[in-house]
Amino acid sequence: MINFDDKIYDIVQSNPGILEFLIANGFENLANEKMLEMMGKQITLTTALNAKGINRDLFEDNLNQFLQSKEEFSTDKSKIFENYDKNNDVAVKGVLPCPIRVPLTDTIDEFIKSEKRAFDIYCDLEPASNGIDSIRADLNSEDENKYPDIITSAGFEFFFGERVKSLIDKGIYSSEDYEINKEFITRDVDLKDPKNNYHIMGIVPAIFIVNTALLDGRKLPTSWEDLLSEEFAGKVSIPFMDLDLFNAIVLTVYAKFGMEGIKKLRRSYHQNLHPSQMVKANKNEAIVSISPYFFTTMIQDKSLKAVWPSDGAIISPIFMISKSKRENVRAVTEFLNSKAIGEIFSFNGNFPSTNKDVDNHLSDDKTYMWVGWDFIYNNDIENLIAKFTDLFTK
Secondary structure (H helix, E strand, O other), rough: OOOOOHHHHHHHHHHHHHHHHHHOOHHHHOOOOHHHHHOOOOOOOHHHHHHHOOOOHHHHHHHHHHHHHHHHOOOOOOHHHOOOOOOOOOEEEEEEHHHHHHHHHHHHHHHHHOOOOOOOOOEEEEEHHHHHHHHHHHOOOHHHHHHHOEEEEEEEOOOHHHHHHHHHHOOOOOOOOOOOOOHHHHOOOOOOOOOOOOOOEEEEEEEEEHHHHHHOOOOOOOOOOHHHHHOOOOOOEEEEOHHHHHHHHHHHHHHHHHHHHHHHHHEEEEEEOOOOOOOOHHHOOEEEEEEEEEHHOOOOOOEEEEOOOOOOOEEEEEEEEEEOHHHHHHHHHHHHHOHHHOOOHHHHOOOOOOOEEEEEEOOOEEEEEOOOHHHHOOHHHHHHHHHHHHHOOO
């Protein structure tokens, strides 16, 4: 239990993992060890929150979720793969959106146990909230036999960093040539990578949750252009804690509206909330919250209205890459791209699947806004994300 009246330095010393949370939630100056020593020994966490105007209740809710997640996955993950045969077996690692991780891992476990094979399958899929540090550590080795055979992750941050791009350039990782669900094509969105480096398994659509009780005479925002208007300056909650979605939002806004659009989005920014808080009117001071479509199913307050933007829900993709030259690996990626997995993604359209045989049950008016492969391949994605993150955390 964290005592908010303790000095920040003492809190960090007693709970080393909490420094990562503090840096990502308004206290980025603590990344400097000297600043942590100087400032952290002088002020309490309560004083620091008050000085920055950060709502303590919201901060504490987010912190508790973070600590619970860390505790759940603090076991030694190396034991999962201790019997892995690099020449024959298949190792799957990745992170997935929390709402679908459990049913997906259960289905994958059933597949692993369903038949006797000449190879074993080892799988470790963590919730996206845990981040991808363990996979980064794997890929930092110069021995490619230590790399997972299949990697899946939501968002842009991981796959378009220099390390992963270099491994793709060397031909270590690639994608199978899968047909994409025609529902995306009819909505003028082509999610098929023309270079077959990456496969998109499914997507997280970003929509609006509007607190109509706070509109105060304003017109209901129905598009991203509305959201970027001066009328909503300082009135928009952006899910900075959900970095996958945040990165997709800023990259797409930049691709469609330029740097002027990013400046307008920063002007609109009011507070950082986890999507689970956005659906609670008493926890949300913003007029508009940008949220994954899934969380609209949790809305109970009548004052909160879900709005699918008329110019399209921004797409946060869930990518997969693999050592597809190996036959055993291809057998597993075929399953991961199967209708059975796709239907778990797409249940009620929550995470629309790209599998060609899946009906995502979304009406024709629910369109998408996609950053596009041309933008991805012609820009330094890693640098842009760092630049925009810096802009929103200052």
